[in-house]
Amino acid sequence: MNSVVVETPTDLAGTEKVLAFFREQLLSGTLREGDRLLGERELSLALGVSRPVLREALRSLANLGFLDIRHGKGAYVRKADMAVIGDFLTFCLAQQPDMMDDIMQARIAIECQAIRLACLRATDGDLSRIGSLLTRLLDTIHDVEDGGAADFAFHMALVEASRSPALVTIYQSIATLLKRSHVQRRLETSETAGILDYLVEAHREVYLSVLARNPDEAEDKLRQHFAIGDELRRKSYIAAFTKKDLPKQE
Structure with missing residues (x-):
């Protein structure tokens, strides 16, 4: 025993x-x-x-x-293993009500500061990598899983371009939850009219604002991206429930 x-x-x-x-x-x-x-x-x-x-x-x-x-x-x-820390944080947050909404608020706060720093600190290599990930995002736009992963990688690269170890570490610690969120949002909005054009244009504008090294514009484009994405997701919910409540045709 x-x-x-x-x-x-x-x-x-x-x-x-x-x-x-x-x-x-x-x-x-x-x-x-x-x-x-x-x-x-x-x-x-x-x-x-x-x-x-x-x-x-x-x-x-x-x-x-x-x-x-x-x-x-x-x-x-030894250097801390972010995968272990991320798992620990995921277990803690998973027990909280409305976890994903809260994670999204944390994500917005981190990314908006990170993109401002990226405009000031990003190296040519950082900008090239973000551009490559934008291309990958476009190539996988019709695939929920791969597209969601590419979307996350693009935003992760923006945070890394901030050259802020603290912001990168915090962002990495919630990476598992963020990856899940990207895929889930793709699933929820996949049939929403205009969603693909929006995803392409929104990420392109964010990238161009970082290339221009304009912190105010970059943050504004990123906030617009989040706000419009939330609105499209809300519309997808309404459309889904409307379709569900329609009487079946005899």
């Missing part, structure tokens, strides 16, 4: 000490990627926690992708 391990308040306090220490060391720059942590004995004494509690806390950090524990060699700081 498997035993159940119950954490006591003391264990939790000890775990929080370890996590707080690790966080502060990273923020202060004392610890960097590739650095080795103090040995288990030294670290447990320094933090005033038991070795079992320390091991469990370090194991948790390793599971989150922050540490690389090498048996017989110690624990090393």
Whole structure:
């Protein structure tokens, strides 16, 4: 029979000490990627926690992708795995009501600031990549799955062109939800009149505004893109329910 391990308040306090220490060391720059942590004995004494509690806390950090524990060699700081962090955030947000609407608001906030920065910071390579993804978006315009993926990749490239590690990291952490949103919106609006022309023109205008390096225009075009997209989606809902409620022809 498997035993159940119950954490006591003391264990939790000890775990929080370890996590707080690790966080502060990273923020202060004392610890960097590739650095080795103090040995288990030294670290447990320094933090005033038991070795079992320390091991469990370090194991948790390793599971989150922050540490690389090498048996017989110690624990090393590693670059965070965004896939793991994204999964963790997805699990948290999935339990919230109206999750996707909230995610869209977060997306708008991130992208509108990112596109302004992209106008100022984007390299020629960034602009070329965004242009290539626009072409890919056009080539997959009739495909819900591939088109949705291309749409997400275009917007991801805009955020990356901001050259802001913070914005890119936050955006990547909700990437799973955003990819799902892009495909879902394609499904919902696939039969809406004018949707394909809108998608082509909206993304083209956003791209041209970044090429022109005009932050105000770029943000305005992006906000228009979001607003019109929401309106088309609303119309698709109305059309779907209207069709559903029509009496069947005998």
